Amino acid sequence: KAGVTQTPRYLIKTRGQQVTLSCSPISGHRSVSWYQQTPGQGLQFLFEYFSETQRNKGNFPGRFSGRQFSNSRSEMNVSTLELGDSALYLCASTRQGEQFFGPGTRLTVL
Amino acid sequence: GIQVEQSPPDLILQGGANSTLRCNFSDSVNNLQWFHQNPWGQLINLFYIPSGTKQNGRLSATTVATERYSLLYISSSQTTDSGVYFCAVEGGSQGNLIFGKGTKLSVKP
Numbered sequence: 001k002a003g004v005t006q007t008p009r010y011l012i013k014t015r016g017q018q019v020t021l022s023c024s025p026i027s028g029h030r031s032v033s034w035y036q037q038t039p040g041q042g043l044q045f046l047f048e049y050f051s052e053t054q055r056n057k058g059n060f061p062g063r064f065s066g067r068q069f070s071n072s073r074s075e076m077n078v079s080t081l082e083l084g085d086s087a088l089y090l091c092a093s094t095r096q097g098e099q100f101f102g103p104g105t106r107l108t109v110l
Numbered sequence: 111g112i113q114v115e116q117s118p119p120d121l122i123l124q125g126g127a128n129s130t131l132r133c134n135f136s137d138s139v140n141n142l143q144w145f146h147q148n149p150w151g152q153l154i155n156l157f158y159i160p161s162g163t164k165q166n167g168r169l170s171a172t173t174v175a176t177e178r179y180s181l182l183y184i185s186s187s188q189t190t191d192s193g194v195y196f197c198a199v200e201g202g203s204q205g206n207l208i209f210g211k212g213t214k215l216s217v218k219p
Contacts, residue, residue: 037151043207044209045206048204048206050204055204058206092153098141099143099205100155101152106151
């Protein structure tokens with residue numbers, strides 16, 4: 001069974017731009033969570049989707065948003081990028097409470 | 111919210127040595143997972159262990175939920191064990207793992 005996939009793997013953007021990241025969960029998994037990892041703040045929860053509904057949201061500004069499609073694939077969007085948004089963005093899909101992570105998207109904001 | 115503390119923050123071992131990593135959490139949790147983050151950033155699942163003891167090869171883990179801690183044991187360490195080990199817990203909020211700051215392990219040949 002294929003694992004969690006994320007695209008793109010690397011991304012370079014400039015301040016003020018917006019970006020969309022994609023995550024495809026393991027087949028059959030309906031819950032997708034997103035996390036941001038930075039050297040200063042560590043791994044922080046962004047939001048979680050289940051059956052196209054956002055069930056939980058972390059403490060991030062409204063510039064961070066997401067959605068989930070009927071096939072469970074999820075996207076997250078960051079608008080008006082700031083330098084501090086440079087990070088590794090990880091998504092995870094969940095089976096019976098256990099989360100499985102994708103390889104991440106490394107975003108650099110210049 | 112729930113606090114997760116990992117110790118030690120850094121650990122240097124000679125190949126073949128054993129080690130114990132600790133994870134303390136501040137409240138009751140539904141789930142607890144241990145991960146190894148590889149040099150490319152991917153989090154590799156080691157154990158899903160909200161309570162009890164599990165073993166997988168040279169690795170084993172024990173969670174004592176009533177005392178709010180978990181231990182990860184690595185025996186006969188190898189250079190490929192190097193990396194950062196994270197403990198993460200899920201409290202009352204589904205899909206929301208709260209991570210510790212990790213233990214950075216370096217194994218010398």
